[in-house]
Amino acid sequence: MxxxxxxxxxxxxxxxxxxxxxxxxxxxxxxxxxxxxxxxxxxxCKMEIPNKASLLHDLKEVKLQRMLYEKPNAVKPPRTDVLMMTPWFAPIVWNSTYDINILNAQFHQRGVRIGLTVFAIKKYVVFIKTFIETAEKFFMVGHKVNYYIFTDRVEEVRQHNFTLSEGRQLVILGVPAYKRWQEVSMRRMEMIHNQTYERFANEIDYLVCVDVDMRFSDDVGVEILSDLFGTFHPSYYGAPRTHYTYERRPESAACIPEDEGDFYYAGGFFGGNVVEVFKLTHFCHNAMLSDTAKNIEARWHDESYLNNYFVYHKPTKILSPEYLWDNNFAVPEILKRRRFVAVPKNHNEIRN
Structure with a gap:
């Protein structure tokens, strides 16, 4: 006790x-x-943790000045003859469906810089003069633009000595000349991917990728810009899915089965913000490498991989055939403007 x-x-x-x-x-x-x-x-610290609160302090207010424009009608769409919205709520850009003055005001306040890439390789260098001169008249007028010219003939491009508007500059990027035009076409994704990582991400906000054997014939402005956009192919915009020239071989990384696909997109006009373009070109380049290892060449080269990507990564905006047209086609009633058109040429002569 x-x-x-x-x-x-x-x-x-x-x-x-x-x-x-x-x-x-x-x-x-x-x-x-x-x-x-x-x-x-x-x-x-070696491992820097992003501070989201501090990022919010740097946000810029986009506030439009007083503007006079026609009141939109909530019960009457501006056009009823064409599809204006996809099932996943991506707008389709047609003439009369937007007000460019409102859009310009928004993008000017954000101070965006747009990059435009073209490939002037081998004989395709003959198109660069018309391309740049018409772009200066119609492409993103009043906005800051970087022209990125991929070419194997650097000195020949430099000799043109283009006069550019204020806030616009031309950057010449030397690249190899491949033997076959098909390989040049497929390598575009690789080159855009590499330059996006090394350069574009630090210089621009949006990237627009187009063919060089074209000319601008009407306004192409900020109405096209979105996180990720594609363009209706002028040959297939009204065709049924079964007519699309997708890659159909199951062993190809570009394969799209018969019962899949929304639209057929052109390889000659696509883009988006630099992050989304980087992801797109990264996929397409790796898919090509996978097919090359199996001795497969997709039916329409880089365009086939682009279409595969858009099936499973839906674009946030789609451009109507106004933005990519060939004047050899009969002009349909719905086509009010032809903004970016093919230059007449002998394909065999240019490609060989």
């Missing part, structure tokens, strides 16, 4: 000592002056 009482006394002393120790430490902790914590501490 005595030993039990002594144990309790000792235990009580132990508890008292612990309580005293905690009180002393607490008093000491609160009496220490600790400098206030600041998020910049993270910048000294």
């Amino acid at each position: 005595e030993s039990l009482e002594m144990f309790c006394q000792k235990r009580g002393c132990l508890y008292g000592f612990i309580v005293l120790l905690i009180f002393t430490l607490s008093f000491t902790w609160y009496s220490i002056e600790v400098p206030p914590w600041h998020p910049t501490f993270l910048s000294s």
